[in-house]
């Protein structure tokens with residue numbers, strides 16, 4: 001049985017993760033962490049998640065439950081996640097990270113832990129998106145240098161704070177890598193005013209933020225005469241949460257290293 005603690009347990013993903021752990025026969029809820037001084041400290045995390053009392057109360061300090069869990073799942077914010085990663089490395093814990101929106105510097109810090117802790121880090125934990133990444137590799141190799149323009153369009157709920165989504169960036173990276181391009185050089189994240197015509201090798205990104213959209217990603221390969229669109233639509237956060245719990249069970253017996261969902265799902 002893998003003992004799982006969830007950071008940000010009162011958040012959108014945190015509450016869904018409680019449900020996902022509950023439904024997994026090989027995982028158990030070992031703790032939930034809320035922000036320091038949160039009024040939710042002391043609340044039963046089952047009640048927070050709407051599944052009824054589970055006898056595990058939310059705490060506002062990870063240190064206070066250090067002996068209770070094996071794997072931490074963190075879907076919060078970049079600086080919070082990096083602090084928790086340091087904690088896990090120091091205390092011999094494992095960690096699954098779903099947080100997106102990290103800067104290049106923050107990603108370097110995350111990567112510096114690869115030899116100190118077993119960690120899974122992925123901007124999207126759904127099986128569907130990770131399979132889509134494989135489809136994108138195939139499509140990019142076949143079409144990307146044959147006159148097809150590549151555009152990534154993502155839509156999310158009104159509360160999302162980072163843009164483009166971590167998944168959209170990952171899709172762009174996978175496509176760029178398949179084509180021997182550098183996303184830093186060829187990614188176009190804004191088109192405003194007299195920005196000129198499209199260049200052949202650019203990979204464009206467009207973002208929609210509206211209502212309660214859980215998460216939708218389309219990659220368009222368009223040329224004169226035809227257009228191929230590869231789309232993934234998430235209609236429930238459970239798809240991410242189930243993937244994260246699967247990752248937590250998978251990483252529970254792994255050596256130090258930085259893994260992703262392709263590793264967890266055996267798609268690598």
Ligand SMILES: NC(=O)C1=CN([C@@H]2O[C@H](COP(=O)(O)OP(=O)(O)OC[C@H]3O[C@@H](n4cnc5c(N)ncnc54)[C@H](OP(=O)(O)O)[C@@H]3O)[C@@H](O)[C@H]2O)C=CC1
Pocket residue numbers: 007008009010011012013014033034035036038075076077080097098099100101122123124125126162166240
């Ligand atoms: N990889 C994947 O598959 C997915 C990744 N995500 C990513 O997960 C992240 C969270 O998304 P979402 O759940 O929608 O966001 P929410 O804002 O709903 O949840 C974040 C939670 O973290 C809490 N938090 C903030 N600081 C701390 C702290 N120091 N200690 C403990 N908890 C803290 C917040 O508390 P408070 O509200 O009090 O500030 C909040 O409850 C985002 O980066 C998002 O992009 C989302 C879905 C899928």
Ligand SMILES: O=C(O)C1=N[C@H](C(=O)O)C[C@H](O)C1
Pocket residue numbers: 100123124156160164165166167168214215216
């Ligand atoms: O913030 C979200 O909600 C989501 N974030 C992830 C991302 O940035 O890619 C994954 C998912 O699409 C939902």
